[in-house]
Amino acid sequence: MLRLLGACCIIAGCGILGFSKGEQFRQRAEMLRCLQNGLNMLEADISYGSTPLPLALARVAEKVGGITQVPFAQAARLLKENNGLTAAEAWEEGVNKLDAEFTLTTEEKSILILFGQGLGCSAREEQIKNITLAREQLRMAELAAEEARNKNQRMWQVMGLCTGGAIVLMLI
Amino acid sequence: MNIELIFQIAGIGIITSIFHTVLKQAGKEEYSVIATLAGVSLALIVVIRLIAELLTSVKDVFFLH
Numbered sequence: 001m002l003r004l005l006g007a008c009c010i011i012a013g014c015g016i017l018g019f020s021k022g023e024q025f026r027q028r029a030e031m032l033r034c035l036q037n038g039l040n041m042l043e044a045d046i047s048y049g050s051t052p053l054p055l056a057l058a059r060v061a062e063k064v065g066g067i068t069q070v071p072f073a074q075a076a077r078l079l080k081e082n083n084g085l086t087a088a089e090a091w092e093e094g095v096n097k098l099d100a101e102f103t104l105t106t107e108e109k110s111i112l113i114l115f116g117q118g119l120g121c122s123a124r125e126e127q128i129k130n131i132t133l134a135r136e137q138l139r140m141a142e143l144a145a146e147e148a149r150n151k152n153q154r155m156w157q158v159m160g161l162c163t164g165g166a167i168v169l170m171l172i
Numbered sequence: 173m174n175i176e177l178i179f180q181i182a183g184i185g186i187i188t189s190i191f192h193t194v195l196k197q198a199g200k201e202e203y204s205v206i207a208t209l210a211g212v213s214l215a216l217i218v219v220i221r222l223i224a225e226l227l228t229s230v231k232d233v234f235f236l237h
Contacts, residue, residue: 151198151199152198154194154198155194155197155198158190158194159191159194159195162187162190162191165183166184166187166214169180169187170184170214172176172180
């Protein structure tokens, strides 16, 4: 009886590890999609509303929610505190915070940081061009993440369960 | 002969084949080969004890020691 319980625990543990690893692929694709949505909202705020940047960023952070709100919320907070940071620096801080909470790839990070460098320091048209460019790059990154997810999610799930099974078989 | 051992080896075989298929589908052929080799060596580790037992009994039968 105790053996059976131990076997179940090992299989469940390995299964959970595999499933959580598979889940990361889904979360990455979803985060990239939400970031694009956030940029869409920011674009609308900049082009139609002429909202000041801190307010626009805070509004976007409120709407996107989840982990994607981190760079928007952090940049908005830093800009509102008004401690001499430029919009680019504040955005980079936000991206770094997102990176600390949810590991970004170098490509994703460079897209976001590059986007931040054009933020708040040019005319409206230039900013909209900058947002479009970043969105396009994020879309490509999302496609790549989706492809990686299709390839790897199922594999990690099955591998987790099977590794648990193999360990149990060797221990019995 | 212990019947559990046969089931254990069969289980290792089944799990190895699942690993092989899943890794191959995910496009990681090199890892699928490694997984298969690991499965074979695990099965060999189990079997080698039995072979050792067999050899000992052969020695005993023919008074070779």
